[in-house]
Amino acid sequence: MLWICLDQKLTDGNPVREGTEGGNISVECSFKSSVRRKVFCRNDCKDGDILCKTTDVSAxxxxxxxxxxxxxxxxxxTNLRKSDSGSYKCWLDRYWAPDSSETFxxxxxEGEFLLLHL
Known part of the structure; x- marks a missing residue:
């Protein structure tokens, strides 16, 4: 059996990002316009799933x-943990149009550690 992965995507079409325990990751979410409220969340963005939200340029x-x-x-x-694995969403709250989001x-x-013998 031969498996070829040209573009890492799940069967639902969401891109897959990989990180290493203890490391950092940054993901770009591109939209057609900027908006007032920006949200970064897990899963379905219910109350307990919201990780960061702001009406400013950054937070x-x-x-x-x-x-x-x-x-x-x-x-x-930052400081990735194994428990960070899962589904995330970048979400824009727009007044004049339906909300827009990207999921990944x-x-x-596991992180790799270098052991030095002195």
Whole structure:
């Protein structure tokens, strides 16, 4: 059996991002316009799933951050943990049109450690 992966996507079409435990990751979410409220969340963005939200250009929320540059929303997670693996969403709340969002899957693999013998 031969498996070829040309573009890492889940069967539902969401891109897969990979990070290493203890590392950092930043993901670009591109939209057609900038908006007032920006949200970075897990799963379905219910109350407990919201990681960071702001009406400003950028925000830092513990290990999570959001930064809007033109129409690209950068979402970041620092000090990745295995428990960070899962589904994430960049979501824009727009007054004049339906909300817009991008979903991606994050897979965090175990970090590699270098042991030096002195």
């Amino acid at each position: 830092q929320c513990g290990r999570y951050s959001i930064e809007l540059r033109n129409t690209v929303l950068y979402v970041s997670i 899957e994050l897979r965090v693999k």
